[in-house]
Amino acid sequence: MELCRLGIAETRALIDKGEVSPGEVLASVLGRIDAVEDRVRAYVTVTRERAGEMARESRGGPLSGIPIAVKDNMCTKGTPTTCSSKILENFVPPYESTVTSRLLEAGYVLPGKTNLDEFAMGSSTENSGFFPTSNPWDLERIPGGSSGGSAAAVAADECIAALGSDTGGSIRQPAALCGVVGLKPTYGRVSRYGLIAFASSFDQIGPITKTVKDAAALMNVIAGHDPLDSTSAPVEVPDFTAALSGDIKGMKIGVPKEYFIEGMDPEVESTVREAIKALEGLGAKVLDVTLPHTDYSVAAYYILATSEASSNLARYDGVKYGLRARAKELLQMYTETRAGGFGAEVKRRIMLGTFALSSGYYDAYYLNAQKVRTLIKQDFDEAFKKVDVIATPTTPEAAFKKGEKTGDPLKMYLSDIFTNSVNLAGVPAISIPCGFTGGGLPVGLQIIGRHFDEENVLKVADAYERATDWHKKRPKL
Ligand code: GLN
Numbered sequence: 001m002e003l004c005r006l007g008i009a010e011t012r013a014l015i016d017k018g019e020v021s022p023g024e025v026l027a028s029v030l031g032r033i034d035a036v037e038d039r040v041r042a043y044v045t046v047t048r049e050r051a052g053e054m055a056r057e058s059r060g061g062p063l064s065g066i067p068i069a070v071k072d073n074m075c076t077k078g079t080p081t082t083c084s085s086k087i088l089e090n091f092v093p094p095y096e097s098t099v100t101s102r103l104l105e106a107g108y109v110l111p112g113k114t115n116l117d118e119f120a121m122g123s124s125t126e127n128s129g130f131f132p133t134s135n136p137w138d139l140e141r142i143p144g145g146s147s148g149g150s151a152a153a154v155a156a157d158e159c160i161a162a163l164g165s166d167t168g169g170s171i172r173q174p175a176a177l178c179g180v181v182g183l184k185p186t187y188g189r190v191s192r193y194g195l196i197a198f199a200s201s202f203d204q205i206g207p208i209t210k211t212v213k214d215a216a217a218l219m220n221v222i223a224g225h226d227p228l229d230s231t232s233a234p235v236e237v238p239d240f241t242a243a244l245s246g247d248i249k250g251m252k253i254g255v256p257k258e259y260f261i262e263g264m265d266p267e268v269e270s271t272v273r274e275a276i277k278a279l280e281g282l283g284a285k286v287l288d289v290t291l292p293h294t295d296y297s298v299a300a301y302y303i304l305a306t307s308e309a310s311s312n313l314a315r316y317d318g319v320k321y322g323l324r325a326r327a328k329e330l331l332q333m334y335t336e337t338r339a340g341g342f343g344a345e346v347k348r349r350i351m352l353g354t355f356a357l358s359s360g361y362y363d364a365y366y367l368n369a370q371k372v373r374t375l376i377k378q379d380f381d382e383a384f385k386k387v388d389v390i391a392t393p394t395t396p397e398a399a400f401k402k403g404e405k406t407g408d409p410l411k412m413y414l415s416d417i418f419t420n421s422v423n424l425a426g427v428p429a430i431s432i433p434c435g436f437t438g439g440g441l442p443v444g445l446q447i448i449g450r451h452f453d454e455e456n457v458l459k460v461a462d463a464y465e466r467a468t469d470w471h472k473k474r475p476k477l
Contacts, residue, residue, distance in 0.1 A: 003028035004157040005474065007210040008066055008217050011160055015065050022055040022065025022109060025160070029067045029111050033158050036477045041133050042143075042153035044072045045080055046112040054109040063221060064107030069159035071150050072113035073120055074205065075194035076100050079110070083196045084128040085118045087341030088322040097194020098226045099163060099205050106221045111159050114149030118343045119313065120170055120198045122146050123415035126406055127345045134402075135178060136475040137441055141399040144174030144415075150208045151178040156477060161209040161218060165195060167202040168301050169394075169419025172431035175208055176394035176444020179433045179473060181461070182208045183215045186452045187426035188233035190219075191226030199308035200231070202301075202423045211471055212432060212462040216240035219454065235452055243455035244462040249283030251460065254387035258294035259418055264396035271443040272393040275434035275464065279391065282463055289383040289390060293375045294421055300376070301420040302413055303356050303369035309346075310353030316341065348409065377425040384450045389460050392418055394431040394444035418446060428454045432461045433470040442470075 003011065003025050014020045033046055051067065058064040070076065073083045075093035082088045096104070103110075117127035125133040125148025133148045135141040136156040143152040147164030151174035154162050164171040166184035175182025183206045190205045197203060207218035219240040226232045255276060260269055280286045318324040318337030325336035342350070356365040383390060396417055405412040422429045427448055434445035445464070449457035465471050 002032070004032040006160060008063070008161050008214040009211070011066055022058045025065055026051055026055040026067055026109055026111070029159060033111070036156050037158065039134060039139055039477065040136055040152050040156045040158065041131055042114055042149045042156065042158055043069070043112040044082055044084060044115050044130060044149065047079055047110050050079060051109050051111050058107045058109060061105065061107030062217065063103060065109060067109045067111040067160050068103060069111055069114050069150055069153045069162040070100060071116055071147050071162070071164050073116060073165060073196040074100055074163065075196070076110065076113065079113065081113065081196070083119050084116045084130055085341065085343070085346070086129045086323060087316050087337070091322045093194070095194065098191035098228055099222045100194070102221050114147070114153055114162060116149055117146035118346050119196070119309070120146040120165055120167055121309070121345050121349055123169070123173060123412050124405065125149060126402065127343060129343050132402060135399045136477055137179065138399065141401055141441070142177070144177035144399065146170040147208060148174045151175050151180055151182065154178070154180045154208050154210060155475060157474065161207060161214050163205060164208045165203055165205050166423065167198050168305060168423050169416040171206050171208060172394050172419050172429060172444065172446060173415060176431045177399040177442065179442030179470070180208060180210060181212055181215050181430065181432050181471065182206065183219065183430040183454070184422065184428060185219065185223065185454055186428045188231055189428070189452065189454065190222050191229040191232045193226055193228040197312040199305035200312060201308060202305060212458055212465045213241065213244060215430065216244060216458050238455055240454060240458055243459045245459060246463050246466050248279065248460055248463045251284045251389070251456070252387040253279055253284045253286050253460065254289035254383050254390040255286060256289050256291045256294070256383070256390060256392060258291050259392035261396070264393070265398065265437070267437045268393055268395070268397055268443050271435040272445055275445045276391050278467060279460065279464060282467060284460070287387055289387055291379040291383060291421065293372060293379050296372045297376055297421040297424055298413055298417055300369040300372040301416065301424055303365050304373065306349040306353035307356045307366050308353070310350045310357065313346065313350055345409070373424045376421050380425045380427055388456050390448040392446045392448065394418060394446040398437045398441035398443060422448055427451055428457050430457050430461050432465060434464070435470055
């Protein structure tokens with residue numbers, strides 16, 4: 001068995017028993033990167049040297065010697081952090097994000113920074129300012145996005161685990177399309193200090209892993225209040241791995257009819273319905289629930305997320321960070337920096353958000369979208385009076401072909417139809433592998449929980465994983 005194929009728990013056990021060294025684990029991961037990366041292209045930067053030093057120095061700590069890839073929108077001191085944007089191509093952060101500080105304390109090894117849709121805006125990683133990433137299950141297809149690099153790296157065994165960020169689905173959707181596990185924690189559960197902001201009332205960092213157990217293990221390291229992020233919640237952090245009892249007898253699982261819609265791929269629907277039946281077989285009670293405002297979630301999300309993005313991205317003016325266009329006067333320098341530094345999707349969103357926030361349209365768009373957001377949150381509050389978790393498909397279809405949706409942004413936005421509501425409400429949700437289409441593409445099951453109840457989400461996901469083999473399947477590369 002090649003070491004790069006292992007997850008955190010198994011690697012940990014081998015290192016602790018002294019059967020392998022962190023250097024051997026890293027060599028296996030780097031060897032795998034050498035073998036497949038020219039086809040997958042999951043990484044923007046492979047940090048070979050730094051990784052070697054980290055592996056040599058690693059001792060103690062729950063992640064010591066474990067290679068964990070980090071999405072390239074989280075600041076790593078001294079290591080380039082590009083957000084897959086030309087405007088930050090040469091940006092080397094002078095500080096460390098809180099999540100990577102915590103990984104460092106836990107002894108991790110950084111194999112590299114992974115590709116994403118520029119500023120995390122997209123569902124296919126085709127919006128990267130540098131190059132697209134391929135889905136390891138079918139290189140002609142997209143890996144999902146925006147954390148497509150992290151999900152592809154995990155699926156292709158180019159790391160042991162990874163971090164992603166999720167604003168409207170960017171951890172769960174690529175995890176589903178690449179056949180791996182992805183958890184978006186509750187808003188406020190994980191510090192965003194040092195995460196390059198896209199839409200601040202949505203953005204959350206979370207694990208992308210080979211097993212549910214590994215997701216829990218990473219949560220134990222990254223979760224918890226951070227004085228450097230005023231939106232991180234001062235809520236006690238449980239031992240997430242302790243929640244994985246395997247026993248879900250009597251738990252109530254809600255299935256919302258709004259998540260099984262016309263136009264979705266029937267193979268995805270039947271695969272997810274099978275998975276829900278399997279949960280029932282494990283002793284859970286499956287109940288119908290309704291989330292009546294689901295229809296408005298994509299529209300509300302794209303108004304609010306673009307509004308916040310238009311404000312957050314105002315800071316890239318050629319003065320403070322990254323790219324600066326050469327120009328004779330100041331205004332020209334600003335406009336040319338932004339015109340040349342941002343890609344088409346980022347510009348589209350800045351314009352859309354600026355429009356939605358403009359004085360004449362604020363009430364019609366931004367304010368209404370905020371009201372819809374409250375209704376969607378109330379839908380979840382109501383449903384969670386009846387059930388412990390909610391089960392849905394993660395995506396309406398499996399991985400699509402490269403180029404299939406790049407010409408039609410609205411079609412691309414609909415990829416998030418089952419994930420956006422979760423970010424609007426701020427609740428936690430996981431995507432786990434639950435089968436394949438006839439064409440051999442992975443399908444994801446989404447499990448959504450109450451605010452700060454990652455434990456039940458992980459418990460149900462883990463029980464399903466124990467009873468099935470889907471998470472063990474790997475693409476042939
Ligand atoms: N695909 C969604 C978007 O384009 C979500 C992105 C994300 O979660 N970062 O906005």
